[in-house]
Amino acid sequence: MCHNKRTCKGFEGAVDGGDSVGSGGEGVGPGGAGADSVGAGGGDSGGAGGETTTRGVARGNDRGATRGNNKGAHRGKNRGAASGNNRGAARGSNRDAARGSNRDAARGSTRGVASANNRGAARGSNRDAARGSTRGVASANNSGAARGSNRDAARGSNMGVARGSTRGVASANNSGAARGSNRDAARGTNMGVARGSTRGVASANNSGAARGSNRDAARGSNIGVARGSTRGVASANNRGAARGSNMDTTRGSNRGAAIGSNRGVASANNRASGGRCVSTTAWAAGIPTERVDCVVIGAGVVGLAVARELSVKLGREVLVIESAPTFGTGTSSRNSQVIHAGIYYPPTFLKAKFCVRGRELLYQFCREHEIPHKQIGKLIVATGSSEIPKLYDLMNRGIQNGVDGLRMIEGNEAMRLEPELQCLKAVASPASGIVDTHSLMMSFMGEAESYGTTFSYNTTVIGGHLQGGQFHLHICGTKALESWDGRSVLHPELLLSSNLIVNSAGLSAPALATRFNGLNTRDIPASYYSRGCYFTLANTKIPPFKHLIYPIPEDGGLGVHVTLDLNGQVKFGPDVEWVGGIDDISSFLNK
Template identity: 65%
Template sequence: MMKLKKLVRNLVQIPSMRKICSLAAGEGVQKEKTDCVVIGAGVVGIAVARELSLNHGRNVLVIESASTFGTGSSSRNSEVIHGGIYYPPNSLKARFCVRGRRLLYEYCKEHGIPHKQIGKLIVACGHEEVPKLNYLLNRGIENGVEGLKMMEGSEAMSMEPELQCVRALWSPTSGIIDSHSLMLSLMGEAETHGTTFSYNSTVTGAHLEENQINLHISDTKSVKNFDFSSQGYPDITLLPKLVVNAAGLTSTALARRFNGINLGVIPPSYYARGCYFSLSNITVSPFKHLIYPIPEDGGLGVHVTLDLDGNVKFGPDVEWLNDIDDVSTLQNKFDYTVCADRAKKFYPAIRRYYPSLKDASLQPGYAGIRPKLSGPRDGFYDFLIQGEEFHGIPRLVNLFGIESPGLTSSMAIAEYVATKFS
């Protein structure tokens, strides 16, 4: 482990390593054998690293392009622990969400991670929406979600006096979590059991040599000037026994740079930004539970989320982004600006279920971007986990489209990946 740590320190701190790399391709670039490499220190990558090291005895190196963990979608979400209602039965999203939720609650209790099982109301604001609520109830039951109950509007409104709805579906297993504390705790366990985290290090591609994956790593600073039109010269090449690509928004673009991969099985990438607005000038939260409208195309609808301090936020909406290409993705050039103008659309959407929302009470909050595998109006697309049998590269696992409910599912995804591929 020490050797590996030293190697990583070299990679990050000694720019002169690049001189070595200016030799002919394949010559001079330092190569190092490793056991497992996880690409990306988001909640999923961290959970996978912990599972591999803690429960499978593997040595893991997590390569993260940012200067710390969890700066991608893992810190730009609603921090909701989902029940598992929305997804088609037997889909990975349904299975991992239900299993992941159970694992997550157990883990939070055992490790003192701040969380609250506050429950959620999915509301029908007009009679025309009631069949959709019935559909969600049946789907949730099929998915094994516990305790679901259909309520008359009056019952829901007695639970939440500010709410207006004609019917509601009560999901008592939904809750909220401090995702930063979760990641810190998972990382601590991973590090204790043989995982090393290397920040400011970017995976820029890979190639195969005699069936061995050669993973190209560069100092993140140099990636700004990296020539993505070719394989370029990495600062270092790792020769891992297992690679898990958990690069979130970048995972598809990165997989397309793995020389020798079957490009035909890599799905197209779409990106949908979701903005949040917070409720200003309130002393007491108007809601005690999560309130969700009927889901919309591409997202779950502008909902009410509470954080563990009782702050209220609304979001995320869905804004399809059309100007993101593979290079800007690999350089992590994502625009997370929340345009204040978007509030115009939030007011009417929120007032459908919260009519007393005051004018000028919404303040721009933050934004996240969903790594989607289907475009506008394309319908449902599942998480996609591809091993060698799909793409042809031995001991490479690609995790694609890990959007919501990825936080809830993280421990179940980790369990699945480590069991199937370790």
């Protein structure tokens, strides 16, 4: 029997775009880089895990820390980050941060971190952190966060915190937020804390606190400034806090800290910031500005793969911006997890070329990186005599595309392979398979982080403009966007210039492209959206199928088909329902 297990919004086709039913027409949906992959990516991304604190954290209620220190700190040294509910403490804390290091952390590693009111957090945290790095990540009042954080810490890093140092950003009352923080601290940096210094730790909900903190932080440890700055300082709902912070820092002032970004992130609801415009440059004066070499918008499977390629293969500086609190929350995690052979696409389409070559590279990557996958093969079946000519056309198209091993088999042979199947003929495709898409994305992300890629979650690109021959992204915190009334002019909280911008925002990619002033709208492909449902086969101890089974494709999709995951669970779907737009993204992008 079947029951409706899950509704999948958008199009299917996580890995190579084979099942893409959704935005963008040809080339929309994962399928590799190039002209046909505009809007690809299938979803946003982020990461699990609360932010880290160090040993001196005052367990969530440091209401009156004496002498400006956190209660657990020794002689004014900022051994941990800010405390949860630090309602007036931390005044003048971190005054003696010698060279930015956490004095209590043994040689930079945060070995014993407190966990105040950590209700169910840290589930699965630090699971694979090799060589003892970051041995106790905490999150003050981080209710439900940190699930699965630090799962694949590359090379002894805490999800990218290389070589053992977790040089801490506080997380006070960070209920479910900051998931995935402390992930991208590459080579000793904690979310952009350059070269290992923890020079300016703030506290969430620190209303009016942190006045004068970081007064003696040396060499410009200013929020949001590059080269040795304290980029990872977070302060959620910091409505006027951090007054006078970084008072004695040199080589740069506190620029306002990009709200929501992990490079100097300040609060997502910093109500005292910025101007109020999105489409012109007249308002730019006074808005914080940053620059990065490459920006990837969207941390779905395509965005993560692009970030890995740019950082690992090309050695570029990369920032991945993701509006969700974790990675792969869109179509990258709502698909059949099928590795397609490359049968369906016309030979002249780039998608045909990318799917065939991408399938070969994907199998190779999975083998080399031990990503769970299985080449189980596919049967495309004809159940009526009128479908047989279409089946031959489909096989010939696959052969033209360079798909090896295709053969036409009679119904009897197909039913010997699958006793529960009834058909007249079938095309057997031995090259098709399945993959654990979550593990694949984790691998992409871990490698990118280990080569310095920075991830900024809960951060939204609301548009951009061309100036001086270069694009400037308009950045806004996701929470601020969610609270937008839809009537007033939404202004950016950060301007980010870049040499290279990759729009891999999944279903949101075409809508986002229209919000870039200076971009020719004729270059933006039309969007057609569909929604589908999957049905899970229940109450079966032994899976009744061993292969992927597909019908003759229908208009707009590949038809309701049978897929299996690596545990043998059988799903039917998706069906196709054409819709006028996306109902699960910000109203801002739909206007």
